[in-house]
Amino acid sequence: MKEQFIRTTEVQQWLEKLATLQPQITAQAKIADENNTFVSANIEALRKIGYGKITLPKRDGGEGLSLYDAIVLQETLGSYDASTALAIGWTLLTVGELYENRYWTEEMLLMFAKEVQQGAIVNRAVSEVATGSPIRGGKPTTTATRHNTQYTLNGKKGFTTCAYALDYFLISAWLEDKEQVGFFLVHKDTAGLTIEDNWHMLGMRGTGSHDLVIDHVTVDEHFLVEIPSYHTGFKLNAWLLLIPATYLGIAQAARDIALDFANRYQPNSIDTTIAHLPNVQAQLGEIDLLLTQARFAIYGAAEAIERGNAPEQISHLVNIAKYTVTNHAIAIVDLAMRVVGAKSLQQENTLQRLYRDVRAGLHNPPMDDLTITLLAKFANTQWEATQHV
Known part of the structure; x- marks a missing residue:
């Protein structure tokens, strides 16, 4: 009965692309679950067909799918393998939210759009042990200390889904100079970022939702991309x-x-x-x-x-x-x-x-x-x- 919710030929074409990957995705899902390993091959296959840019607007070089149409594709992918769908889903919603609301400067949005066009994968790193679910309003214990035109970040994030495949992390931190939450766009190769391989869970074992350790990570103030008006570092959208x-x-x-x-x-x-x-x-x-x-x-x-x-x-x-x-x-x-x-x-x-x-x-x-x-x-x-x- 899902067919009645398919509204465009574009969505149908994407469903056909996903269908070609179904055998691989379902096969690796079983292996990843049994061995408690990340579904890396599935994510790379999705990256190869440009799936990560389906929620990037056409004006920014993406596929420009609506939320409704993206739900159709995510439901289908979830029926193949939940871990794969959840892992890539955070990139899709992050990109969709960023570019719909134009949170960043146009210069940063243009730069990052080019990265997404080339297959970059991103997720927000928000959850912390001390705060519990970020939606409940806890203040991040991850700190950002300013030194002239740079910030030094220190902290630890949990549930960093798709950690090993992420090209960029959107890290929430408490800005000591501003006394509020800010988000930094940090590339995976930045010195001081490490992944603590500790995702040992009963379900969604293939998502690779490990901890992200942030140890004296220095970034230019230019990469402080968001200072939300809300205080929790998490907004329902x-x-x-x-x-x-x-x-x-x-x-x-x-x-x-x-x-x-x-x-x-x-x-x-x-x-x-x-x-x-x-x-x-x-x-x-x-x-x-x-x-x-x-x-x-x-x-x-x-x-x-x-x-x-x-x-x-x-x-x-x-x-x-x-x-x-x-x-x-x-x-x-x-x-x-x-x-x-x-x-x-x-x-x-x-x-x-x-x-x-x-x-x-x-x-x-x-x-x-x-x-x-x-x-x-x-x-x-x-x-x-x-x-x-």
């Missing part, structure tokens, strides 16, 4: 929908496995495949119901955002879509495993990996509790506005 798009892909993959199994498996106790049993049909039906609801949540949000909703409304749409897609995806994988039964727990069965990967969605921003709290506060504010005391 519509491009974050590319992350739940990955989990929608996981749900689709689980659904396809369950459906195929149900239509092929026939125990000798019955004269048909289990796909025709009422209890299995109920599970398959619920899977498709949840999948359809999740799709309408995320694509509906993207359409509403395209229509130009107010910033507060956009934040709620992003929050609701992420919450709905992630939790529905978890439920879908669980139902798929119930259809397949104990075989779904076998190491060679892809479902067990999907089960572990889909849980990671709960820990990507925004968190469920924050979404619910913000909705409640907004509802209370609306009620108060209608009261005339």
Whole structure:
């Protein structure tokens, strides 16, 4: 049913490009998960076809795909391998956000656009142990000390997804001279940057989300590219929908496995495949119901955002879509495993990996509790506005 959300021939052409990579991507996904290694070959294959520039506007030399259209591609890539989709997804949303909002000077945007055109991959390095999730407002412990026209950065960042493949890091730091958060664009070869290979997780094992160690890294003030008006170093933006798009892909993959199994498996106790049993049909039906609801949540949000909703409304749409897609995806994988039964727990069965990967969605921003709290506060504010005391 995803086909109904494909709006342009350009997206269809990109889907065809991705399809040529599917055998390689799925094969390496299995290897990376089993060996706890980074999906480097997959990222390089995507780099080769120019996938990293799909959200770079055409005026800046990119493909200029909309958020909506990029979601279609990320969902598809997520159905091939969640780690690969999540790893490249952070580049897509970072580039999309930067160039939509023109955060930097035009000189820096022009310079970096040329890098993206040539395949450069970037991610924000924001998370820290001391702050927890950056969306909750913790002050970065990574510091930036000014010396004339240069800054010296010191600190450590966690969850630096795609770390080994990144060409640039957008590092958040506390600017001691300004007493606020700033972002520095730092090239991977800058002295003092090292990657601490410590990504040992249950799910999304192929993302290579290691720690980034920043030890007396000196950069010119020119590379202080952002000084946000917000104080946390993290801002909710519509491009974050590319992350739940990955989990929608996981749900689709689980659904396809369950459906195929149900239509092929026939125990000798019955004269048909289990796909025709009422209890299995109920599970398959619920899977498709949840999948359809999740799709309408995320694509509906993207359409509403395209229509130009107010910033507060956009934040709620992003929050609701992420919450709905992630939790529905978890439920879908669980139902798929119930259809397949104990075989779904076998190491060679892809479902067990999907089960572990889909849980990671709960820990990507925004968190469920924050979404619910913000909705409640907004509802209370609306009620108060209608009261005339």
